[in-house]
Amino acid sequence: xxxxxxxxxxxxxxxxxxxxxxxxxxxxxxxxxxxxxxxxxxxxxxxxxxxxxxxxxxxxxxxxxxxxxxxxxxxxxxxxxxxxxxxxxxxxxxxxxxxxxxxxxxxxxxxxxxxxxxxxxxxxxxxxxxxxxxxxxxxxxxxxxxxxxxxxxxxxxxxxxxxxxxxxxxxxxxxxxxxxxxxxxxxxxxxxxxxxxxxxxxxxxxxxxxxxxxxxxxxxxxxxxxxxxxxxxxxxxxxxxxxxxxxxxxxxxxxxxxxxxxxxxxxxxxxxxxxxxxxxxxxxxxxxxxxxxxxxxxxxxxxxxxxxxxxxxxxxxxxxxxxxxxxxxxxxxxxxxxxxxxxxxxxxxxxxxxxxxxxxxxxxxxxxx
Amino acid sequence: xxxxxxxxxxxxxxxxxxxxxxxxxxxxxxxxxxxxxxxxxxxxxxxxxxxxxxxxxxxxxxxxxxxxxxxxxxxxxxxxxxxxxxxxxxxxxxxxxxxxxxxxxxxxxxxxxxxxxxxxxxxxxxxxxxxxxxxxxxxxxxxxxxxxxxxxxxxxxxxxxxxxxxxxxxxxxxxxxxxxxxxxxxxxxxxxxxxxxxxxxxxxxxxxxxxxxxxxxxxxxxxxxxxxxxxxxxxxxxxxxxxxxxxxxxxxxxxxxxxxxxxxxxxxxxxxxxxxxxxxxxxxxxxxxxxxxxxxxxxxxxxxxxxxxxxxxxxxxxxxxxxxxxxxxxxxxxxxxxxxxxxxxxxxxxxxxxxxxxxxxxxxxxxxx
Numbered sequence: 001x002x003x004x005x006x007x008x009x010x011x012x013x014x015x016x017x018x019x020x021x022x023x024x025x026x027x028x029x030x031x032x033x034x035x036x037x038x039x040x041x042x043x044x045x046x047x048x049x050x051x052x053x054x055x056x057x058x059x060x061x062x063x064x065x066x067x068x069x070x071x072x073x074x075x076x077x078x079x080x081x082x083x084x085x086x087x088x089x090x091x092x093x094x095x096x097x098x099x100x101x102x103x104x105x106x107x108x109x110x111x112x113x114x115x116x117x118x119x120x121x122x123x124x125x126x127x128x129x130x131x132x133x134x135x136x137x138x139x140x141x142x143x144x145x146x147x148x149x150x151x152x153x154x155x156x157x158x159x160x161x162x163x164x165x166x167x168x169x170x171x172x173x174x175x176x177x178x179x180x181x182x183x184x185x186x187x188x189x190x191x192x193x194x195x196x197x198x199x200x201x202x203x204x205x206x207x208x209x210x211x212x213x214x215x216x217x218x219x220x221x222x223x224x225x226x227x228x229x230x231x232x233x234x235x236x237x238x239x240x241x242x243x244x245x246x247x248x249x250x251x252x253x254x255x256x257x258x259x260x261x262x263x264x265x266x267x268x269x270x271x272x273x274x275x276x277x278x279x280x281x282x283x284x285x286x287x288x289x290x291x292x293x294x295x296x297x298x299x300x301x302x303x304x305x306x307x308x309x310x311x312x313x314x315x316x317x318x319x320x321x322x323x324x325x326x327x328x329x330x331x332x333x334x335x336x337x338x339x340x341x342x343x344x345x346x347x348x349x350x351x352x353x354x355x356x357x358x359x360x361x362x363x364x365x366x367x368x369x
Numbered sequence: 370x371x372x373x374x375x376x377x378x379x380x381x382x383x384x385x386x387x388x389x390x391x392x393x394x395x396x397x398x399x400x401x402x403x404x405x406x407x408x409x410x411x412x413x414x415x416x417x418x419x420x421x422x423x424x425x426x427x428x429x430x431x432x433x434x435x436x437x438x439x440x441x442x443x444x445x446x447x448x449x450x451x452x453x454x455x456x457x458x459x460x461x462x463x464x465x466x467x468x469x470x471x472x473x474x475x476x477x478x479x480x481x482x483x484x485x486x487x488x489x490x491x492x493x494x495x496x497x498x499x500x501x502x503x504x505x506x507x508x509x510x511x512x513x514x515x516x517x518x519x520x521x522x523x524x525x526x527x528x529x530x531x532x533x534x535x536x537x538x539x540x541x542x543x544x545x546x547x548x549x550x551x552x553x554x555x556x557x558x559x560x561x562x563x564x565x566x567x568x569x570x571x572x573x574x575x576x577x578x579x580x581x582x583x584x585x586x587x588x589x590x591x592x593x594x595x596x597x598x599x600x601x602x603x604x605x606x607x608x609x610x611x612x613x614x615x616x617x618x619x620x621x622x623x624x625x626x627x628x629x630x631x632x633x634x635x636x637x638x639x640x641x642x643x644x645x646x647x648x649x650x651x652x653x654x655x656x657x658x659x660x661x662x663x664x665x666x667x668x669x670x671x672x673x674x675x676x677x678x679x680x681x682x683x684x685x686x687x688x689x690x691x692x693x694x695x696x697x698x699x700x701x702x703x704x705x706x707x708x709x710x711x712x713x714x715x716x717x718x719x720x721x722x723x724x725x726x727x728x729x730x731x732x733x734x735x736x737x738x
């Protein structure tokens with residue numbers, strides 16, 4: 001019987017027995033009935049099966065369960081339900097790993113472009129990438145395009161919309177995209193060096209694909225998406241659309257999944273494994289030491305998971321952001337290595353010498369290594 | 370300036386000052402830049418504004434912030450981002466309330482059918498409703514239809530797919546829906562009393578609307594959706610589709626949002642306010658005392674929020690489920706009142722006298738009150 005495995009960290013509360021917790025998990029996420037009412041075929045072929053169990057703490061176990069592929073069928077949405085449907089409502093269950101090998105190809109396709117594709121497209125070898133965000137919300141399309149021009153003139157590789165720029169009156173989607181595409185190209189004529197613009201296409205159901213197509217027709221270089229707002233399976237669908245725009249995934253609305261030590265998803269599972277399987281070419285995550293709260297080892301694990309070559313998908317480019325300062329870029333480059341896209345927003349806006357000069361400092365530090 | 374308010378419970382960690390936390394929230398969820406780089410117009414018209422602050426514990430405050438409607442524009446997705454984008458990544462912020470009055474009509478439409486509409490459609494006045502689920506995964510369409518027949522013959526009002534039934538080979542979507550619709554109608558011919566069948570249409574992006582239409586064409590009476598898997602804005606879109614099928618919303622994948630005392634969403638905010646605004650006619654939530662973990666006061670608050678008549682939407686029908694036993698139904702009816710749809714799955718399957726007899730006991734208890 002074809003199956004795939006999921007690894008959990010189980011934390012027992014008072015009076016809980018590990019084997020009972022495992023047994024309940026196997027039933028809850030498949031048949032959602034007590035074992036005694038099931039016939040033998042269903043018990044043998046439909047219910048999850050424990051494969052490994054290892055005690056990792058006083059009340060903590062690492063447990064691997066094999067799930068029949070037939071339980072998922074043809075829908076990624078049903079994979080997500082089997083992965084984290086009802087157990088999202090229960091304490092003491094954290095998902096740390098999926099063995100994607102038997103899910104790749106028939107269900108998940110992973111990133112379309114990936115790290116190597118990004119390097120080829122942008123002709124950037126052996127160095128990290130620089131990225132920034134157009135903001136704030138409230139600016140006109142013209143003002144945002146002027147910012148894009150200055151960032152591009154300063155030499156930053158990727159320029160993305162702030163994830164709060166949607167279709168507001170301040171700067172309607174189509175007008176904004178056309179203006180920013182034009183600005184980035186104008187800067188390239190001046191400098192001889194191209195930057196790449198990624199508009200935010202996070203939108204309501206039924207609108208996302210048309211914004212994707214508008215982005216493509218307008219000459220944008222990729223798109224930004226908040227998959228936990230748009231819908232996780234939307235990202236996978238976009239990664240297969242005509243147009244072939246690389247996708248930057250943003251963690252808005254995803255935080256609660258990784259905030260609890262004993263519940264939810266390990267950060268490297270969410271950003272490095274699940275988002276990669278779902279097709280993110282770039283995975284934005286909150287870097288340690290900034291306004292958000294991951295630890296350095298957690299950030300390293302995200303980077304590793306996103307890039308690891310034994311996974312059955314193209315690699316995703318880790319994109320740490322949220323409070324990185326330009327003056328610390330060299331430290332982070334040493335820490336995280338070349339296959340990283342550094343996202344700096346706020347600290348460039350603070351630089352008193354102006355946006356273009358700030359961008360130039362950032363871009364130069366990245367280019368020189 | 371038109372605005373809407375969001376109320377937060379803020380929990381301070383060591384060294385945090387409440388006004389600084391509020392100020393950061395106002396910036397983070399709008400402009401995502403420090404105040405000193407903003408021009409006056411943006412500071413005045415784009416950034417969130419504190420309205421009320423009340424200390425509610427040693428380190429806890431209840432805080433209300435007004436947000437400009439213009440920051441949201443025309444997208445519910447951008448509302449969700451402003452509500453809980455980056456702050457989902459930060460500790461000590463819990464959302465307890467939104468004043469929906471200025472969001473209703475122009476952005477959110479709420480349930481299409483609602484409690485009164487459900488009562489009119491099903492001709493059920495002044496008593497609670499009974500509901501159950503077809504399971505387990507692994508059964509054929511024929512076996513599930515036979516179950517549907519027995520539940521309907523026993524007199525249960527609503528019969529929904531288990532939320533794990535998608536489009537598996539065991540029981541492909543279209544075949545299953547046709548078989549179950551047929552079974553429920555056959556039972557009605559025998560008993561003279563109709564039950565209502567809700568197939569699960571949770572699917573990948575691009576598939577959900579076609580499953581909705583297939584459900585409608587096949588004669589299904591409503592649909593089941595897991596909005597946190599399908600995408601939250603998908604539910605709102607479905608609630609406006611032709612076909613007018615009532616929607617049962619399921620909490621799969623949503624659990625982490627309400628598991629933490631100081632972070633995420635209050636349960637009544639998620640199930641009773643947000644889902645209602647997004648168009649859920651029925652809101653399934655994990656009842657207290659079963660396999661899941663809400664307290665009785667939390668469940669009462671969900672019921673109250675889903676039904677309250679001063680909200681600008683039709684009321685949603687609370688649907689407590691997850692471990693309710695038939696023998697305790699009378700207690701729960703007294704506790705929760707008539708405007709409740711009781712969902713009992715597992716304990717009916719356990720009854721040794723058979724499904725139809727178990728269904729009859731449940732239905733009779735509900736009908737007699």
